[in-house]
Amino acid sequence: MLAQTQVKANDGKGGTKGEPKPAKQSTTPASTSAQQTRPATFQAGIAGAAVTEDQIAEVKRLVPADQPGQLPLNPELKSIGRPVHRIDGPFKTTGRARYTADVYLPGMLYAAMVSSGVPHARIRSIDTSKAQAYPGVKGVYVLEHLSDVAEVKDKSKELPSKYPIVRFAGQPIAGIAATTQAAAFEAAKLVEIDYEQLPFVTTVEEARRPNAPAVYPAPAVMGGSAGGGGGAANVPQKGNVRGPAIGPRGAEKGSTEKGFAGADAVVEGDFRTQIETHSALETHGVVADWKPDMLTVYASTQGTSTVRDEMAEVFSIPKSRVRVITEYMGGGFGAKFGAGNFGVVAAALSKQTGAPVKLMLTRKDEHLSVGNRPDARIHLKAGAKKDGTLTALHLVSYGTAGVGTGAGTAGPTQNMYKCENVLTEEYDVFINAGPASAMRAPGHPQGCFALEQTIDDLAEKIGMDPLEFRDKMDEHPARREERRIGAQMANWSARHRPGADPGPIKHGLGVAQAVWYRIGNMDSAAEVRITRDGSVELLSGVQDIGGGIRTVLAQIVAEELGLRPQDVSVRIGDTNFPQGPPSGGSMTTNSITPAARDASYRAKQQFLEQVAPLLNTTPDQIELSGGRVSAKNSSDSLTFRQAASRMKTDEVAARASRAEDYDSDSDARGSRRRSRMVTYGGVQFAQVSVDTETGVVRVEKVWAVHDCGRPMNPLLLESQINGGIIQGLSYALFENRVLERNYGLMLNANLEQYKIAGSRETPEIKVHVIEQYYGLSSTDAGGIGEPAKIPTAAAIANAFYNATGVRIREIPMRPAIVLAALGKSKGMSA
């Protein structure tokens, strides 16, 4: 059952805006599905694993009768598992790929947002008359409700106000539509807003004080998105502090008190991470085209279906009258799931003016108003025995998601290592700053930064090698194999002792690992069509956010029909097609690829029934390979196109939805535990240099070994892993939202002062992806987006320690922070 194979870091955080609600639950009783299943043999395990019990062996699964069963292992396949070039490469490299920002419709108007210039206020009045009168202006819309922020639970306790209370500088207030973009921007400046300013607070430290200005007058909560994040629903709130959310699973596991008492060594430390903004290159935006019978929205989104659902909800129209199109989109990283306040403004302006309206956020608005990764202050205490048994973990974490919630960091502490006694206490602190949203592995890079440094400290204290210690605590077959392979790649055994380099520039090697979860979405469907001219197409609402699912879908259809990926037309990113999953939580590939394979399989069955008589044989005696349709045990054969041309109907087509993960109860090898708690992850090694005189840290090399089930396309996987590492490096060394304390404004809402790693900071990266099969779906594929980013900052921090002999417990590792850490350490030892 899929629901049981999904482990989320923080259960109960999923009150998801716009996310299809039944997505993660099976509605079919097990007994019913059991009647329609057949037993099948699957190969499961890790290809070439060093540990015998982890190697590939047979397992038994119950497979729905209308499903194809297991794909052969990758080496036996022609398309899946191969480094197939991105099929949209020719479009993206020639400028022909049309993104939302590139949509121009006849009569289209351009819109601009009007945002708050103050961090906390009640709006007395809004005068739009001057804006309305500006030449070219066609429409003005003032937001009646603000979404994507926390809301006071008891509505009667919210401050009385005609307009939404302003709680951060940059909060969306209104929108202007005009005949040119320039006119819209100019008119936006003419909107006069009379604010009754309220006291505000911009740092976690100040917000936690008893007399701090209240960001909300009463307890408030915000749900997560399809990409995760959000805050637990039922936790106490006092002042600006919400929490604790106790874990794992709502309560302490075992007794940490006893665990620490029984430890041979105990370490603890305080860690601090900063606010990171998503900074996707294409800003959030839509082109909304309101027609009486249909609202069409071109959206830069990670979820065509989630945008459709929210638009339908906000405007009280049936989902069937909302169409969302995302042919290409320029990055999201977790921030782009819902309609967005800007999207509502654009649709309302289109409705008002009767013309299509384009509204792309400015770079500044993008930084301020549509999400970020919360910061964190983590106190982590860990105890272990000399034999490497982890006896207790206790995490207390405070962080801010601005006017949102979702600053939890406990995922890695709860799920990475075997430990009998675990307690996590997570607090969200409200401040007057833009709301967080899910960002590439919510909570995990932060939590990993604290956990993996603590684990290294503990290893040192019990006198054990960090990798050996992890082998004792973590029996996950993939991670174990990854540590082994990575240690060879990075030449771990040659690692010097901490601070051993004699000169001022010191080198070091460090390791950290990631844990992420097998998350699937059952509302994932695809249709495959074979037409009489021999052309083949796949249709699905799923969107390609850069991971390359468009290409992977072509590979799947090609594999099933014996064609080449370029022979398959993949049409995705449109809610007119069968519903696709939102792309968040690394769920896209796991969710949609089995549906695509099943649809291909069913279309193939129909096709074979029509062409079998042409070859004087039966469907089960036909082989599709190399673009040919051949009878087994005979020399009769046709090209695929010849066979298609003789179909009785002009088209055969089949649709499939994601089936539940296969029931593994009959598994005799005891891998039931594995299928119940499938995690994906990886182990990364970083080599850094630290200039102890200037405080400049450089990452020279990174070795990354990852698992994601069956690798579907090693070329695309490597790209995405590179990307996770570079984002992780950028997070560790540079990125930081700087909020000004006296006015509550972001000082670096641009791309030159909000520093993101570039070509010059890119290290040499070596990637290895292990091939692992679980026998859980018809493709057995998982995701890589999140795990690739999780451990990088922690690995760099551990390498920093190996270089200098000093712990760096704060990121970004800017020179000032580095020099302070080095100086502080000297002071302490003196």
Next chain:
Amino acid sequence: MRDKPSQRSPSPPSPEMPKHGTTRRGFLKSAGVISAGTAGLEVLHGVSVAEDEAQARVAGPGKIPLKLDINGQVHSLSVEPRATLAETLRDELHLTGTKVVCDRGSCSACTVMLDKTPVCSCMTLAVDVGDRKITTIEGLAQGDNLHPVQAAFIAHDGLQCGFCTSGMIMSCAALLERNPHPTRDDVKTAISGNICRCGTYPKVFDAVLAASESRGT
């Protein structure tokens, strides 16, 4: 437009004036600059603009006629003097391969070539282009034959979401124009201004080095 030296208008009309002080971009957009065909980018630095007061001439704020040679085709346009080249390409001509990301010259996503020099089209006023030939991502391929850099980007997967790709390819193609045999470090330098949030840099390095080899000597 080419018969007079560059000059900027003495006082921008009020609607274009930024409300809270003058930003770099606000200055650019409101300045109403026109230039001699050869003046090029120097007006952006505000160096030469005041030197020829005697021949001062004001353009705008209304639209003015303009000819641009884009990808080998001359377009007759009418644009406001404050319009950037990026806006003109996209909004007027719907040549949307050129992307606008930061809109202030800090990410290079909007890179096009003026003659063979890569420039940020968001920091170049359309009226400043003069008779230089503009090459955008749409004009890089010769018909169906991709430029070697484009082909190498596909072969080496030098792209993910694709939004930085146009600018990245233009920077790399310009590099090969001025240095047919770059080292890896040369490539890093050439794209040091191109931001990619997906993290495609390592594969861009591979792609450009491969393209350099495929072009031969």
